[in-house]
Amino acid sequence: MIKKLPAYCLKIIDKFQKNGFSIQIVGGAVRDLISDKSANQIKDWDFATNAKPDQTLKLVGGFYDNKYGTVKIPLSKIDPTQIESREQIEITTYRSEKGYLDKRHPDKIEWGKTIEEDLKRRDFTINAIALQLTSFTSGKLSYEIIDPFGGQQDLQSKIIRTVGDPDERFSEDSLRLLRAVRIATQTQFTIENKTFESIKKNASLIQNISQERIRDELFKILATDFAYDGFMMLRNTGLLELVLPEVEKCFGIEQKSIHRHHIYDVGNHLFFSLKFCPSKDPLVKFATLLHDVGKPETAGKDKRGTITFYNHEVAGAKIARQISDRLHLTRKEREKLVTLVRWHQFSVDEATTLTAARRFIQRVGKDYIKDMIDLRIGDRLGGGLKEATSWRLNRFLNLIEKVLNPPFSIRDLAINGNDVMEKLNIKPSPQVGKILNKIFEAVEEGKAKNTKENLLIRLEEFKQKAQK
Numbered sequence: 001m002i003k004k005l006p007a008y009c010l011k012i013i014d015k016f017q018k019n020g021f022s023i024q025i026v027g028g029a030v031r032d033l034i035s036d037k038s039a040n041q042i043k044d045w046d047f048a049t050n051a052k053p054d055q056t057l058k059l060v061g062g063f064y065d066n067k068y069g070t071v072k073i074p075l076s077k078i079d080p081t082q083i084e085s086r087e088q089i090e091i092t093t094y095r096s097e098k099g100y101l102d103k104r105h106p107d108k109i110e111w112g113k114t115i116e117e118d119l120k121r122r123d124f125t126i127n128a129i130a131l132q133l134t135s136f137t138s139g140k141l142s143y144e145i146i147d148p149f150g151g152q153q154d155l156q157s158k159i160i161r162t163v164g165d166p167d168e169r170f171s172e173d174s175l176r177l178l179r180a181v182r183i184a185t186q187t188q189f190t191i192e193n194k195t196f197e198s199i200k201k202n203a204s205l206i207q208n209i210s211q212e213r214i215r216d217e218l219f220k221i222l223a224t225d226f227a228y229d230g231f232m233m234l235r236n237t238g239l240l241e242l243v244l245p246e247v248e249k250c251f252g253i254e255q256k257s258i259h260r261h262h263i264y265d266v267g268n269h270l271f272f273s274l275k276f277c278p279s280k281d282p283l284v285k286f287a288t289l290l291h292d293v294g295k296p297e298t299a300g301k302d303k304r305g306t307i308t309f310y311n312h313e314v315a316g317a318k319i320a321r322q323i324s325d326r327l328h329l330t331r332k333e334r335e336k337l338v339t340l341v342r343w344h345q346f347s348v349d350e351a352t353t354l355t356a357a358r359r360f361i362q363r364v365g366k367d368y369i370k371d372m373i374d375l376r377i378g379d380r381l382g383g384g385l386k387e388a389t390s391w392r393l394n395r396f397l398n399l400i401e402k403v404l405n406p407p408f409s410i411r412d413l414a415i416n417g418n419d420v421m422e423k424l425n426i427k428p429s430p431q432v433g434k435i436l437n438k439i440f441e442a443v444e445e446g447k448a449k450n451t452k453e454n455l456l457i458r459l460e461e462f463k464q465k466a467q468k
Contacts, residue, residue: 069093166198185230222282228275273382317342
C-alpha cells in the first residue's frame with residue numbers, strides 16, 4: 001500500500017495531467033514503493049509520458065541533450081527547498097526501439113502512444129512496472145499499478161527475469177548481462193533459470209560494451225554488502241573470465257603445501273578475502289580481490305617442495321595498473337589500487353621496530369593505512385584463519401600509532417630554549433632546561449595553552465618573579 005509521494009512528484013504529475021498528458025512513475029522508484037520502501041528513502045524518480053520532449057520542456061523546463069526522449073530537470077527547480085540537492089528528475093517520452101547493431105543502443109527510436117508499449121522495451125520484469133496516479137484528494141492517494149509482465153509477482157518471489165525472450169533482451173543491450181547480476185546482488189534476488197542460462201549463453205556479448213560501463217557495474221556490485229555473492233554469479237555465468245580474466249586465471253593455482261597456512265587455491269582465496277574485507281570502500285574491496293593476482297605468473301616451488309610466489313606483489317601491482325588503465329579509473333583511484341596491491345605483503349613479528357613502521361607508512365601513505373589493514377584482515381580471514389587480527393598485527397598497529405602520534409614531550413612545546421634565553425635574557429645553562437620543564441608541566445596539566453603567544457606570556461611571568 002503506497003501512502004505517500006514527495007510533493008515535487010505530485011507537482012509534476014499534476015502539471016502534466018492538467019495539460020492533457022499521460023504520465024507515470026517508472027523504474028526503480030516503483031520497485032522500491034511496491035517493496036514497502038518509504039518514499040523519503042528513494043532518491044531516483046523517473047517518469048514516462050506521452051508528451052514529446054519539446055512539450056515536456058515547455059511544461060517543466062530542464063534540458064534535453066539526447067536522442068532517447070529523456071528530459072532532465074534539477075530537483076531544485078521543481079522544489080525550492082531542495083536548493084542544495086544535485087539530484088535530477090528524468091522524464092522520458094514513451095518509445096519503442098528497433099535495431100541494436102552495437103549491442104548497446106537502439107538504431108531507431110519511435111515515440112510511443114501508451115505506457116504498455118514503453119514498458120515492453122525494458123530489461124527486467126521488476127523494472128517494467130509503472131505507477132499511474134488517478135487522484136490525490138484530502139491527502140489520500142488513489143493509484144493504479146500497470147504491470148503487464150508480472151513484475152509484482154517476481155518482486156514477491158525475489159526473482160530477476162527478463163521482459164520476454166532473454167536472448168533478445170541481451171542481444172539488444174549486452175550491458176543487461178552485467179545489470180542482471182548487479183541488480184540480483186543489490187536486492188539479493190535469484191536470477192530466474194531461463195534468464196541465467198541465457199546470460200551464460202550470451203556472455204561473450206559483454207565484449208561489445210565499453211570498459212567504462214563495465215567498470216561502473218563492477219563497482220556497484222563491490223559497493224554492496226554482498227560483493228562475494230555478486231562475483232560468484234559473475235564467475236558462474238562466465239562473465240568474470242571476460243571482464244576480469246586476471247582473476248579467473250587465479251582459480252586452480254594451488255597454495256596449500258607444507259609450511260603454508262593457506263587452505264584454498266588463489267582464486268577462492270581472493271573471493272573469500274573480498275567476502276571478509278571489512279571496508280565499505282568499493283576500491284579497497286577491489287584491491288582485496290586483486291591483492292594476489294600476481295601469483296599465477298610467479299608460482300614455483302623451493303627445495304623443500306613448498307609452493308612459492310616470490311615477488312607476487314610486484315607482479316600484482318603491474319597487473320593492477322593494467323586493469324586500472326583498462327577500466328579507466330581516475331589517476332587517484334589507480335594510485336590507491338596499485339599501492340594497496342604492491343605493499344600488501346608487509347610482515348609483522350615480535351622483532352618489528354619503529355623504523356619498520358615508519359617505512360611502512362612512507363610506502364603506503366598515511367591516507368591508506370586503514371585501507372591496508374582492512375585488506376590484511378580480509379586476507380587473513382580469506383586464508384582460513386579464524387581471527388581478524390593477531391597479537392603481532394596489533395603490536396604493529398601500536399607501533400604505527402606511536403609513529404603517527406608520538407607522546408607529547410618538551411620538543412612539542414611551541415617555544416624552545418632560544419626563546420627562553422632571549423625572553424629572560426639569560427645564557428645557556430641548566431636553568432633553561434628547568435624553566436622548559438615547568439612550562440611543559442603546566443601545558444601537560446592543562447594549566448597553559450601550547451601556543452607561542454601564551455607561553456611567552458608565561459615566560460614574562462617567570463621574568464617578573466625573578467626580578468622581585
